[in-house]
Amino acid sequence: MTSAWRKAAAAKRKLRPVAGDTPGFARSCDNGGVTAVSTLPAPIGAPGDGTAGDAHAAPPAQGGSALRLDLPPLTLGNITVNTPVILAPMAGITNKAFRRLCREYGGGLYVSEMVTSRALVERSPESMRIISHDGDEKVRSVQLYGVDPRTVGAAVRLLIEEDRADHIDLNFGCPVPKVTRKGGGAALPWKLDLFTGIVQTAVREASRGNVPLTIKMRKGIDEDHLTFREAGKIARDSGVAAVALHGRTASQFYSGKADWNAIAELREALPDIPVLGNGDIWSAEDAVRMVRQTGVDGVVIGRGCQGRPWLFGDLMNAFEGSPTRYQPGLGQVAETVYRHAELLVETFGSEMMGLRDIRKHMAWYFKGYVVGGELRAKLATVPTLEVLRGLLDELDKDSPYPGQDAEGPRGRAGSPKKTALPEHWLDGRVLNEAQQADIAAAEVDVSGG
Numbered sequence: 001m002t003s004a005w006r007k008a009a010a011a012k013r014k015l016r017p018v019a020g021d022t023p024g025f026a027r028s029c030d031n032g033g034v035t036a037v038s039t040l041p042a043p044i045g046a047p048g049d050g051t052a053g054d055a056h057a058a059p060p061a062q063g064g065s066a067l068r069l070d071l072p073p074l075t076l077g078n079i080t081v082n083t084p085v086i087l088a089p090m091a092g093i094t095n096k097a098f099r100r101l102c103r104e105y106g107g108g109l110y111v112s113e114m115v116t117s118r119a120l121v122e123r124s125p126e127s128m129r130i131i132s133h134d135g136d137e138k139v140r141s142v143q144l145y146g147v148d149p150r151t152v153g154a155a156v157r158l159l160i161e162e163d164r165a166d167h168i169d170l171n172f173g174c175p176v177p178k179v180t181r182k183g184g185g186a187a188l189p190w191k192l193d194l195f196t197g198i199v200q201t202a203v204r205e206a207s208r209g210n211v212p213l214t215i216k217m218r219k220g221i222d223e224d225h226l227t228f229r230e231a232g233k234i235a236r237d238s239g240v241a242a243v244a245l246h247g248r249t250a251s252q253f254y255s256g257k258a259d260w261n262a263i264a265e266l267r268e269a270l271p272d273i274p275v276l277g278n279g280d281i282w283s284a285e286d287a288v289r290m291v292r293q294t295g296v297d298g299v300v301i302g303r304g305c306q307g308r309p310w311l312f313g314d315l316m317n318a319f320e321g322s323p324t325r326y327q328p329g330l331g332q333v334a335e336t337v338y339r340h341a342e343l344l345v346e347t348f349g350s351e352m353m354g355l356r357d358i359r360k361h362m363a364w365y366f367k368g369y370v371v372g373g374e375l376r377a378k379l380a381t382v383p384t385l386e387v388l389r390g391l392l393d394e395l396d397k398d399s400p401y402p403g404q405d406a407e408g409p410r411g412r413a414g415s416p417k418k419t420a421l422p423e424h425w426l427d428g429r430v431l432n433e434a435q436q437a438d439i440a441a442a443e444v445d446v447s448g449g
Contacts, residue, residue, distance in 0.1 A: 071291065071319060074109075074274060074298045076241040077212025079139055079167060083107030084298030085287075085315050086244070088216070088278060089114045089143040089169070092360070093306065096134055097343035101309035101336070105326070106316030109141055114171050117146030117155035131164055143169040143216070147184045147439055149197040156202050160209035168206055170199065172217035172231065175250040181420035183439060186218040186250035189227035193430045194439065196234050203239045212241035216278070216300070219262050221419050222251040225426060232266050236273050244276035244300050253414035254303070264294035276300050282408050284311070284318035284325065303411040307364025309336070330369050331397030337365050341388055355382055368405030371395065 074084035085108035087094060092113065099110040112130055119127040133140040142165040146152035152170070159165040172195070174185030181187075189195045199215065206213040215235050220226035232243050245266050247258035258279025267275040277290050278300035287299045305311045310326035317324050328336070340361065345354030362379045371379075375394055382388045422435060431439065 071297070074242075074276075076109075076167060076214060076274070078210060079109075079212055081107070081109045081139075081298070083316050083319055085109070085312060085319075086276060086298060086300045087111055087305065087312075088300045088302035089171070090302060090306075092357070095130075095344070095347055095357075096132065097340060097347045097354075098309065099137070100134060100343060101340055102305060102312045103137075105310045105313035108312055108315070109139055109167065110137070111141040111143050111167075111169060114143045114145050114174075115155075117144050117148070117151045120144070120155045120158060121151060131159070139166045140164065141167040141169065143171055144202070145171040145174065145179075145184065146198065147182060147188060147194070149194075149201040152198050153201040153205050156205035156213075157208075160205060160211060163209075165211060168202070168211055168213045169244075170202055170213065170215045172215055173246050175218070175248075175253050175419070177420035180221075180250055181422060183422050183425065183435065187221055187419065187421055187425065189217060189231040190221060190225060190425065191429065191431050191435075192230060192234070195231060196238065199235050199238045199240065207239070213239075214242040214244065215240055216244040216246070218246045219249045219259060221421070221426075222249050228262060228266055229269065232270055232275075236270050240273065242274040242276060242297070243270060244278055246300075246302075247277070247279040250419045252416055254411070255413045255415050260290060260293050263290070263296060267295045267297075274298065278302060280409075282410075284314040287315055288318055303409070306410050307361055307367060308410075309340075327401035329397070329401055330371075330395050330399035333365055333369065334392040334395050334397065337361070338385075338388060338392055341385060345385065351384060355384060355388065358382070358388075364410050367410055368402040368407070370399055370402070 071084050074081040083106060085106065087099065087102055087108060087110040089111040090113065094111060094113050096112075099112070102108075103110050112133070115127045115130045120131065131142050142159060144152060144155055146155065156168060159168060172186065172189055174180070176185065179185040179187075183191065183194070188198075203213050215231075217228060217231055219228045226249070228245055232245070235243050243266065245263050247260055247263050248254065248256070260277065260279070263275070263277040263279075267277075274297040276298045277294050277296040279302075281287050281290060281299055281301055282304045286304075287301075290296065290299055299315075301311065301315070310328065314325050337358070341354060341358040344357045345351050348354050348357065359380050359382060362376065362382075366376065366379075375391060378391055379388075382391060422438065424432065425435070
């Protein structure tokens with residue numbers, strides 16, 4: 001990327017009113033050449049009239065127009081993402097089943113669950129499942145976690161030599177204590193030598209296959225130990241294709257508000273590569289606000305899409321200038337839940353495992369909808385597809401979209417807490433001898449970010 005590229009992209013980034021459009025039920029979306037069709041039933045009433053069953057109900061913008069976010073396509077090395085939206089890797093969430101649901105609604109880049117470098121190098125069955133992709137996933141995106149440059153390098157080499165990925169992302173954002181106390185995740189960029197070694201090694205190995213490598217990180221450990229400024233510049237100088245910043249520190253976990261000002265600061269500091277923003281994007285309107293406030297080249301969607309794979313349809317509409325939004329009634333949500341469960345059974349090759357996995361999604365899918373407490377409890381322990389179908393049939397299928405009650409934050413935010421770190425981790429910005437000896441054994445099979 002060059003300064004000229006950056007200036008050209010900035011010149012194209014603007015908001016302009018365009019006539020609102022109303023896409024039909026079957027709409028194509030760009031996903032590296034994949035044509036996808038919405039799985040929601042066709043609206044019963046006219047789009048936007050709010051009648052029960054209207055999957056697209058949304059109030060038209062003032063004057064019959066909408067603000068169009070005219071972002072250029074996101075360029076990551078040899079990959080072009082026409083809709084600059086990325087699904088954040090989430091442990092136990094962004095498997096093949098969920099990625100398929102999301103990409104059928106809108107364009108973007110869909111990243112798999114994070115896999116640890118050590119587990120991948122050792123070819124554990126679970127790691128090989130995580131990096132598997134459907135045949136029609138045109139961009140196979142994998143996120144790696146690791147704390148040892150040699151192991152991370154070996155994992156990237158495996159992905160390249162065996163042609164298992166078209167895009168690789170490195171995780172430096174996980175706030176989970178059992179990760180940070182080993183020096184991993186959001187704690188790792190504090191050690192500048194370790195961070196530099198991992199990024200440079202990974203970029204070198206990925207370049208052998210002409211595969212773009214990106215990083216995702218947080219602001220730092222806490223407000224007194226911020227790392228995003230130095231880490232962003234090191235990553236840029238090491239040749240990464242883009243940097244994504246979650247506007248929280250590790251000590252915040254997911255509590256409080258994401259600091260979009262920090263994202264804007266990083267965007268300004270790195271004018272020659274794409275910078276992506278992550279944190280508190282619960283709606284398409286939030287995504288538009290983030291781009292306007294920070295100037296980022298794209299957005300990364302995490303918890304906001306849990307129980308709402310159609311958010312990617314909303315985002316695509318927003319970027320295309322349409323005021324149309326997906327607002328499914330209870331019957332449509334029920335059908336999506338069942339299809340998600342079927343896809344999970346296919347993904348895991350086991351009905352027991354697929355149904356066990358769908359349980360955690362129930363509260364997200366039915367947030368704000370009228371579902372009795374007893375039925376919610378049964379859905380959270382559903383054992384088979386047959387039982388799931390019976391429970392879903394008990395719902396009031398004509399119940400309309402509940403409005404604001406179904407919007408906003410979802411998932412556990414946690415509470416601010418002191419970040420667990422290795423002994424004497426904050427004493428200096430480089431590894432001491434004891435830490436160097438411990439780091440090779442520090443990788444664990446966990447995820448987050």
